[in-house]
Amino acid sequence: MLNIDELKFDEKGLIPAIVVDAKTKQVLTLAYMNRESLAVSLEKELTCFWSRSRQELWLKGETSGHFQHIVSITADCDKDALVVMVEPDGPACHKGTTSCFNDEVFQSESRHAFSLEGLMKLIEGRKTEKKEGSYTTYLFEKGLDKILKKVGEECTEVIIAAKAEDKKETIYEIADLTYHVLVLMTEAGISIDDIMSELASRHVIDHKIKQEKMTS
DSSP states (O other), X not given: OOOGGGSOOOTTSOEXXXXXXXXXXXXXXXXXXXXXXXXXXXXXXXXXEEETTTTEEEXXXXXXXXXXXXXXXXXXXXXXXXXXXXXXXXXXXXXXXXXXXXXXOOOOSSOOOOOHHHHHHHHXXXXXXXOTTOHHHHHHHHOHHHHHHHHHHHHHHHHHHHHTTOHHHHHHHHHHHHHHHHHHHHHHTOOHHHHHHHHHHHHHHHHHHHHHHHHO
């Protein structure tokens, strides 16, 4: 574990802090910390920055209520920049957006970043704005029973592939199952955050159980 004294602050006594949502991994903002604001951040487990415009400490959320609860802080290899993983109470940007990074400069036509969140948005879009010929739209039109039937079928396919110890086929079938589960979640009004929160709560319980076993 690094000590604050090992970090390299610039000639103005500042170090850049890249703030990232611990759940979504979205970059929220880039701000600066000095030794004092970093110490406050560590003590309160809330992001505190040095405002270069106002020349004063700035506890994020103090006026807006949009606090950023710190999960972890990691320094880069040169020890002159920080990544701060947080659980935000609200938007990071003063304009009211989740992230300060919203204005796209470039998007490759051949390379597209994939995420479950992006797939979920596409699926949600197929439910609200039905697209002719879309399989996802077809599932929503058929309703819950059809979606549940497909989830059941894909579960069976996963079991068959895994039992055959066919890794490639198992990956393929798990991907199919994942897609259909996301459709079910959309139909039921369940978000990825809902599932992540549930898994996180179970992780804590599991950790406690392991600790109990170790001490028993």
